[in-house]
Amino acid sequence: MFSVVGDTYSIQDFYLIDLSLNNGALKELDNKTQLTAYINTMTDHGGKPIAYGGYGEERDFYLKSPLFSGERRTIHLGIDVWLPIGHPVYAATSGQIYGKAYNNQYLDYGYTVILKHMVNDEALFALYGHLSAKDFDSLIVGDTVDSGDIIAYVGDESQNGGWAPHLHFQLIRNIGEYQSDYPGVCHMSQKEKCLENCPDPTRWIL
Numbered sequence: 001m002f003s004v005v006g007d008t009y010s011i012q013d014f015y016l017i018d019l020s021l022n023n024g025a026l027k028e029l030d031n032k033t034q035l036t037a038y039i040n041t042m043t044d045h046g047g048k049p050i051a052y053g054g055y056g057e058e059r060d061f062y063l064k065s066p067l068f069s070g071e072r073r074t075i076h077l078g079i080d081v082w083l084p085i086g087h088p089v090y091a092a093t094s095g096q097i098y099g100k101a102y103n104n105q106y107l108d109y110g111y112t113v114i115l116k117h118m119v120n121d122e123a124l125f126a127l128y129g130h131l132s133a134k135d136f137d138s139l140i141v142g143d144t145v146d147s148g149d150i151i152a153y154v155g156d157e158s159q160n161g162g163w164a165p166h167l168h169f170q171l172i173r174n175i176g177e178y179q180s181d182y183p184g185v186c187h188m189s190q191k192e193k194c195l196e197n198c199p200d201p202t203r204w205i206l
Contacts, residue, residue: 015046020057036164077198078170099180110160129168130160
């Protein structure tokens with residue numbers, strides 16, 4: 001398994017950060033710039049270059065976007081890895097480009113790629129969100145990728161749905177009718193079911 005952020009890091013370079021409702025410090029943050037500064041501060045405090053986390057966390061960032069209007073969706077189904085703009089992201093194992101799109105609503109994924117892998121003879125889909133437009137047009141649905149291939153780059157706020165720069169990485173067992181998108185957040189009442197369908201991707205990161 002090749003880390004989706006590359007092989008130049010070791011597990012000691014990652015700092016697990018809490019961005020859930022349990023973190024009272026987040027209540028003092030009013031905008032994305034302050035959130036970015038907070039993440040950078042926490043990473044510096046931990047003495048490690050990369051902040052990551054978020055699988056299964058209950059968050060409330062999403063409530064400011066019409067994309068999340070209606071039923072309150074707050075359970076995060078993937079992992080976020082806070083990386084510099086332009087940082088390459090990689091295929092963790094061999095597979096096929098299943099779908100790609102520019103999901104450009106506010107606080108959506110922005111540029112998005114989904115790969116299809118076969119793991120233990122079962123299909124497993126890997127969603128990469130908040131990407132850059134760089135080389136995006138060169139990705140062809142149906143093409144194969146090898147473990148360790150660069151498939152995309154981390155996007156800036158103008159391209160990634162308006163977020164502080166990071167990679168959203170999510171695994172999906174049953175993708176249903178989705179082709180180039182998949183919910184990254186679910187309602188609390190669906191937490192158990194959704195996390196079963198979207199298993200913990202930590203080992204694909206570290």
